[in-house]
Amino acid sequence: MPAMRAMVIAQPGSRFRVEERAVPEPARHEVRIRVHACGVCHSDSMVVQGHMPGLVYPRVPGHEVIGTIEAIGADIDGWQVGTRVGVGWHSGACGHCGRCRHGNSFACENVQGATGITRDGGYATHMLARASALARVPEDMDPVESAPLLCAGITTFNALRHCGARPGDLVAVHGVGGLGHLAIQFAARQGLRTVAVNRGRDKEQLARSLGAQDYIDSERSDPAAALQALGGATAIIATVTSAEAMQAIVGGLAVNGTMMVIGAVGALTVNSLELLGKRAAVKGWYSGTAVDSEDTLLFSQRNRVVATNEIYPLEQAQTAYERMMSGKARFRVVLKVE
Ligand SMILES: NC(=O)c1ccc[n+]([C@@H]2O[C@H](COP(=O)([O-])OP(=O)(O)OC[C@H]3O[C@@H](n4cnc5c(N)ncnc54)[C@H](OP(=O)(O)O)[C@@H]3O)[C@@H](O)[C@H]2O)c1
Numbered sequence: 001m002p003a004m005r006a007m008v009i010a011q012p013g014s015r016f017r018v019e020e021r022a023v024p025e026p027a028r029h030e031v032r033i034r035v036h037a038c039g040v041c042h043s044d045s046m047v048v049q050g051h052m053p054g055l056v057y058p059r060v061p062g063h064e065v066i067g068t069i070e071a072i073g074a075d076i077d078g079w080q081v082g083t084r085v086g087v088g089w090h091s092g093a094c095g096h097c098g099r100c101r102h103g104n105s106f107a108c109e110n111v112q113g114a115t116g117i118t119r120d121g122g123y124a125t126h127m128l129a130r131a132s133a134l135a136r137v138p139e140d141m142d143p144v145e146s147a148p149l150l151c152a153g154i155t156t157f158n159a160l161r162h163c164g165a166r167p168g169d170l171v172a173v174h175g176v177g178g179l180g181h182l183a184i185q186f187a188a189r190q191g192l193r194t195v196a197v198n199r200g201r202d203k204e205q206l207a208r209s210l211g212a213q214d215y216i217d218s219e220r221s222d223p224a225a226a227l228q229a230l231g232g233a234t235a236i237i238a239t240v241t242s243a244e245a246m247q248a249i250v251g252g253l254a255v256n257g258t259m260m261v262i263g264a265v266g267a268l269t270v271n272s273l274e275l276l277g278k279r280a281a282v283k284g285w286y287s288g289t290a291v292d293s294e295d296t297l298l299f300s301q302r303n304r305v306v307a308t309n310e311i312y313p314l315e316q317a318q319t320a321y322e323r324m325m326s327g328k329a330r331f332r333v334v335l336k337v338e
Pocket residue numbers: 041042043044151152155174175176177178179180198199200203239240241242245261262263264265285286287324327331
C-alpha cells in the first residue's frame with residue numbers, strides 16, 4: 001500500500017513525530033491533495049499546546065496548504081486531478097445552525113472541521129480536504145512563497161476589506177509579525193494611510209519598505225496617543241499576541257473607528273468610555289472562505305504582495321514550529337514538502 005509521511009502531535013504538549021501512514025482515499029465530498037508547502041502559523045499552537053478545548057488527538061496540524069489534487073471523491077463536481085489548490089483554516093461558522101445559535105460556533109454543523117485543528121492538515125505529504133474548502137491557486141504562483149497567503153494573508157486581507165476604512169483613511173497595523181507584515185502590504189496597496197505599530201524600532205525600516213507611511217514604537221510612546229496625534233485610526237488591525245498591548249492601543253481609534261481583533265490573546269479588557277464616546281467598536285475576525293482565499297491570492301499576485309519566509313523541510317516541523325513561536329522568524333515559517 002502506498003505510504004505517506006505526516007508530522008503528528010500525539011497529545012497536547014508533545015513534540016512532533018514523523019509517522020508513515022497509508023495514503024488515504026477521499027470520501028464522496030473530498031479530494032486528496034499532494035502537499036507542496038504548508039505554512040506554520042501561531043494558531044497551530046492551539047493543537048500543539050492543546051489550548052482549544054475538545055480537540056481530538058493524534059492530529060496533523062497545518063492550515064496554510066498549497067498542493068495539487070491527486071484523487072477525487074465520487075460526488076466531486078468542478079475539480080480535476082492535477083489542479084493546483086490551496087486550503088486554509090476553513091472553519092467560518094454559518095451563524096444559524098443549532099450549534100451556532102447556542103453559542104458554540106466552533107462546532108458549527110455546516111463547516112466540516114477546521115483544517116489542521118479538527119481534521120488533519122498540511123504538515124504531511126498528503127491530506128484530504130472537503131471540496132468546499134478548496135481555493136484555486138494560479139499555476140504561476142510559487143507554492144512555498146504563497147502558502148502563507150492561505151491564513152496570514154486571507155485573514156489580514158479580509159479584515160481590511162471589512163474594517164470600514166476607505167482609500168485615504170488612516171489604518172494602524174498593530175504587530176509586525178507573520179500577519180502584520182502582510183497586513184501592511186495589503187493596507188498600503190488598498191490606498192489606506194498605513195501606520196505600523198510594534199515594540200522597539202527593529203522592524204521600522206522593514207515596515208516602511210513594505211508600505212507603512214508612519215511607524216509608532218509602542219515602547220517609546222503611548223500608541224493610542226500617537227495615533228490620536230495623527231488624527232485617530234479608522235481601523236486598527238490588531239495582530240499582536242498580547243492582550244495588554246491590544247488594550248493599550250484601543251484609545252487610538254477615531255470616531256466610528258473599529259479595532260479588528262485578529263490575535264488570539266484570551267481575555268481582553270476595554271474601557272467602555274473609549275468606545276461609547278466615539279461609537280467605536282472592537283470586533284473579532286477570523287480568516288474567511290475558500291472564495292476569500294482566491295481573492296487574496298489574486299490580489300497578491302496582481303499587486304505584488306509577498307510573504308517573507310523562512311523555509312524548512314517537512315521533517316523539521318519541530319524546529320520550524322519552535323522558530324515561529326520564538327517570535328524571531330522573519331516573517332513566516334513555511335514547510336517545503338515537495
Ligand atoms: N483570527 C484569525 O483568523 C487568525 C489567523 C491567523 C493567526 N491568528 C493569530 O494572530 C496572532 C499573530 O500571529 P502571527 O503568526 O503574526 O504571530 P507572530 O509572527 O509571532 O507576530 C506576533 C506579533 O505580536 C507582537 N508581540 C508579541 N508579544 C508582544 C507583547 N508582549 N507586546 C507587544 N507586542 C507583542 C510581536 O512583536 P515583536 O516583533 O516585538 O516580537 C509581533 O509583532 C496569533 O495570536 C495567531 O494565533 C489569528
